[in-house]
Amino acid sequence: MKPKSIILTKDQIPRKWYNILADIKMNPPLGPDGKPISPEMLAPVFPMNLIEQEVSSDRWIDIPEPVLDVLAIWRPAPLTRATAFEKALGTPAKIYYKNEGMSPPGSHKPNTAVPQAYYNKVFGIEKITTETGAGQWGSALSFACAQYGLTCKVYMVRISFDQKPYRKAMMETWGGKCIASPSPETKAGRDALERDPNTPGSLGIAISEAVEAAVSDTTGKTRYSLGSVLNHVMLHQTIIGLEARKQFEIAGDYPDIVIGCAGGGSNFAGLAFPFVQDKINGKAIEIYPVEPKACPSMTRAPFAYDHGDTAGYTPLLPMHSLGHNFVPAPIHAGGLRYHGMAPTVSQLINEGLLTPQSVGQLAAYEAGVLWARTEGFIPAPETTNALAQVVKEAKQAKEEGKEKTIVVCFSGHGLLDLGAYDKYLSGELFDYSLDDAEIEKFTQVLDSYPKPQDLKSV
Numbered sequence: 339m340k341p342k343s344i345i346l347t348k349d350q351i352p353r354k355w356y357n358i359l360a361d362i363k364m365n366p367p368l369g370p371d372g373k374p375i376s377p378e379m380l381a382p383v384f385p386m387n388l389i390e391q392e393v394s395s396d397r398w399i400d401i402p403e404p405v406l407d408v409l410a411i412w413r414p415a416p417l418t419r420a421t422a423f424e425k426a427l428g429t430p431a432k433i434y435y436k437n438e439g440m441s442p443p444g445s446h447k448p449n450t451a452v453p454q455a456y457y458n459k460v461f462g463i464e465k466i467t468t469e470t471g472a473g474q475w476g477s478a479l480s481f482a483c484a485q486y487g488l489t490c491k492v493y494m495v496r497i498s499f500d501q502k503p504y505r506k507a508m509m510e511t512w513g514g515k516c517i518a519s520p521s522p523e524t525k526a527g528r529d530a531l532e533r534d535p536n537t538p539g540s541l542g543i544a545i546s547e548a549v550e551a552a553v554s555d556t557t558g559k560t561r562y563s564l565g566s567v568l569n570h571v572m573l574h575q576t577i578i579g580l581e582a583r584k585q586f587e588i589a590g591d592y593p594d595i596v597i598g599c600a601g602g603g604s605n606f607a608g609l610a611f612p613f614v615q616d617k618i619n620g621k622a623i624e625i626y627p628v629e630p631k632a633c634p635s636m637t638r639a640p641f642a643y644d645h646g647d648t649a650g651y652t653p654l655l656p657m658h659s660l661g662h663n664f665v666p667a668p669i670h671a672g673g674l675r676y677h678g679m680a681p682t683v684s685q686l687i688n689e690g691l692l693t694p695q696s697v698g699q700l701a702a703y704e705a706g707v708l709w710a711r712t713e714g715f716i717p718a719p720e721t722t723n724a725l726a727q728v729v730k731e732a733k734q735a736k737e738e739g740k741e742k743t744i745v746v747c748f749s750g751h752g753l754l755d756l757g758a759y760d761k762y763l764s765g766e767l768f769d770y771s772l773d774d775a776e777i778e779k780f781t782q783v784l785d786s787y788p789k790p791q792d793l794k795s796v
């Protein structure tokens with residue numbers, strides 16, 4: 339038997355996160371007056387220790403020991419060679435995957451949920467509110483809050499709340515509270531229900547509700563938490579790529595191509611940013627964030643200032659955005675149905691350091707099923723988008739006869755998403771395309787905001 343995985347020992351776990359803000363220039367987030375916001379303006383929403391991380395430009399930031407203690411439940415994560423998948427594709431490419439599906443909630447999301455819960459706890463916060471789409475983030479934060487004795491309240495997008503009852507059961511098993519969004523508990527929720535009592539909900543609305551619930555709590559002991567998009571979330575996720583870099587060193591290999599699916603950008607950034615650092619320092623490497631064709635913020639939407647939520651409670655962020663009122667088609671990769679994209683990922687796209695890609699829903703499930711039948715793990719619907727891109731690259735390597743090294747972030751398993759596989763296998767899923775007129779309609783709102791500058795860092 340040849341070794342299939344490169345496993346780090348517990349004492350090889352990275353002790354610091356990599357902060358890409360040390361290496362790139364960014365447009366600042368803007369307040370309602372169109373001026374850059376000060377860290378103090380975020381204080382009702384996030385604890386100050388996390389706000390400091392959000393704006394820090396230190397290249398390396400220590401991971402606190404009590405955070406490492408919890409991450410050690412499942413980290414370091416294996417880097418595994420997908421030999422059976424390679425063989426099925428008949429490709430000369432070497433395909434490695436970083437398996438983030440081994441965490442208790444089943445995805446990469448606890449890599450940031452754990453430190454976020456920890457920093458809130460240290461700051462004296464007792465309750466955290468958040469939103470969740472497909473339920474991965476809500477369950478990750480419920481798990482993390484249980485580790486530090488915090489209360490967790492999750493606003494779950496209505497359609498997923500109805501489609502995925504076991505996600506709610508998971509959150510409640512960890513002690514979290516989960517309600518359907520829009521809810522009658524907040525003004526943002528009541529407004530959305532008034533506009534459409536039968537609305538399926540959206541991530542944008544659920545974020546508005548969770549932010550409102552945090553800032554309107556008069557005890558001062560409640561804060562909000564976001565599972566993607568923000569700088570400190572990308573920072574926490576870099577543990578994925580830092581581990582992978584060490585594992586490649588042990589394997590005596592190095593990737594030619596880095597791939598991850600991107601909803602808000604966090605699992606992709608987690609794997610990719612340490613390799614972006616290498617690229618800035620001169621390494622030749624292709625880095626691909628992958629999105630669904632049904633929600634093409636990186637490949638078809640403008641780089642603009644936009645709100646992170648539908649009600650416009652959040653600051654304006656410089657990002658590739660389809661407009662905060664965009665409601666994507668009901669594709670099953672719930673975690674990839676977000677209108678915007680992390681400002682850091684967006685900036686790196688503008689600099690030409692990343693090359694975004696898009697894939698259709700059917701190609702994604704086809705790759706996911708092939709993966710399950712070869713490598714065994716059933717991928718989350720989001721993850722199948724990255725795997726579809728791996729298939730494209732592996733086929734191209736075959737045509738060119740090149741032995742390329744590819745690494746992909748396996749962002750989570752799909753064991754709570756079997757309803758989607760059931761639909762795919764019985765031929766009930768479709769590809770969605772989006773015409774230019776529709777994109778134009780939703781992005782019109784962006785014209786009323788200031789324009790970000792075209793910055794060059796590298």
Ligand SMILES: *Cc1c(COP(=O)(O)O)cnc(C)c1O
Pocket residue numbers: 445446447474475565566567599600601602603604605606673674718720721749750751
């Ligand atoms: C949430 C989620 C994603 C998308 O979020 P990112 O912030 O872009 O990583 C991807 N894969 C899985 C399994 C998820 O749960």
